[in-house]
Amino acid sequence: QKEVEQDPGPLSVPEGAIVSLNCTYSNSAFQYFMWYRQYSRKGPELLMYTYSSGNKEDGRFTAQVDKSSKYISLFIRDSQPSDSATYLCAMWGNRLAFGKGNQVVVIP
Amino acid sequence: DAGVIQSPRHEVTEMGQEVTLRCKPISGHDYLFWYRQTMMRGLELLIYFNNNVPIDDSGMPEDRFSAKMPNASFSTLKIQPSEPRDSAVYFCASSQSTSGRTYFGPGTRLTVT
Numbered sequence: 001q002k003e004v005e006q007d008p009g010p011l012s013v014p015e016g017a018i019v020s021l022n023c024t025y026s027n028s029a030f031q032y033f034m035w036y037r038q039y040s041r042k043g044p045e046l047l048m049y050t051y052s053s054g055n056k057e058d059g060r061f062t063a064q065v066d067k068s069s070k071y072i073s074l075f076i077r078d079s080q081p082s083d084s085a086t087y088l089c090a091m092w093g094n095r096l097a098f099g100k101g102n103q104v105v106v107i108p
Numbered sequence: 109d110a111g112v113i114q115s116p117r118h119e120v121t122e123m124g125q126e127v128t129l130r131c132k133p134i135s136g137h138d139y140l141f142w143y144r145q146t147m148m149r150g151l152e153l154l155i156y157f158n159n160n161v162p163i164d165d166s167g168m169p170e171d172r173f174s175a176k177m178p179n180a181s182f183s184t185l186k187i188q189p190s191e192p193r194d195s196a197v198y199f200c201a202s203s204q205s206t207s208g209r210t211y212f213g214p215g216t217r218l219t220v221t
Contacts, residue, residue, distance in 0.1 A: 008150075032208035043199055043212040044151070051208075088151065092208030095164065096141065096201070098151050 003027050006089050006099025015108050019076035023089035023099045026070065030091040033065050035074045038086045038101070047087075048074065079106045112213035114200050120219045126188040129216045132181055133202030141210070142175055142185050143199040151199075157183065158205070190220045 006023040013019055021035075032051045036044035048063040050056045056063045064073040072091075076083055084106050089099040113132040121127055133140045141156040155165040157177045165175070172191070177183040187194055197217050203210035 034208070034210070036212075041217075043215050046209060046211060049207075049209055090210070092203075092210070094205075095139075095153070095156055096203070096208070096210050098153075100150050 003097045004089065004091055004099045006101065008100035008102060010103040010105065012105045012107060013079055015079060015081060015106055017079050017106075019079050019083065019104055019106075020073065021075075021087050021089070021102050021104075022071065022073040023091075024069075024071050025091055025097075027091070027093055027097070028070075029093040030097070032092040033063070033072050034090040034092070034096075035061075035063055036088045036090055036098075038088065040085075044088060076104075079104075081106050081108050112200055112202055112211055114198075114213035114216050116216060117214060118217045118219075120221065121190055122221055123191055124189045125220075126186065127190045127194075127218060127220075129185040129198050129200075129218070131183045131185070131200030131213060133183070133200070134211060135181070137202035137204050137211075138180075139203045139205055139210070140177060140183050141201040141203075142183070143201065143212075144196045145199060145215075146196045154185070187218075190218075192220045194218060195220050 035048040037047045038044045053067045060077045062075040086101045088101040115130045142154040154167045155175045160177045175185045197215045199215045201212045
């Protein structure tokens, strides 16, 4: 079993829809949980960061962590075409472990 | 802060040549990571350093790859000799162990012909 599982399937949604992404993990040592956004031909950009179970909001973005289920989610409300990118979950124990990433396309 | 700095941004070289990629991490960060990204394999961790010491190089594909971190503000990834299958985008990233927040550089796009 991989440390971090993220179903890498692409996701196309109409503008204004809610985007829901998720990852599961197996390593209980992970302490910090992150979501990265990567635009085409750019480096991954730290989008959301949290270290405890529960929800964290930042504008249209909500990161959710459930440590008991080893499950994290990212929600994007009122999605915009500018949100079209690849989203990667990442978790820190003593190094950063990444999911495979989801390519999200928001259609105007 | 300028963020993680990588050079060169693009590198085109011929098979068999030596390639050196450079990275300057964010000041104060004690972890440095080298990643490789391809369409087929996604983001792969090659090696990481803690306080300039290599901790895990199990991701380095083979002996043609080597990495050094002579001080807290500089690291290199060297490929000698390069092969076409090494063509990828190589990212350097740095973080503080106290938070795990990891920041990536813009990457070096390597093409080996």
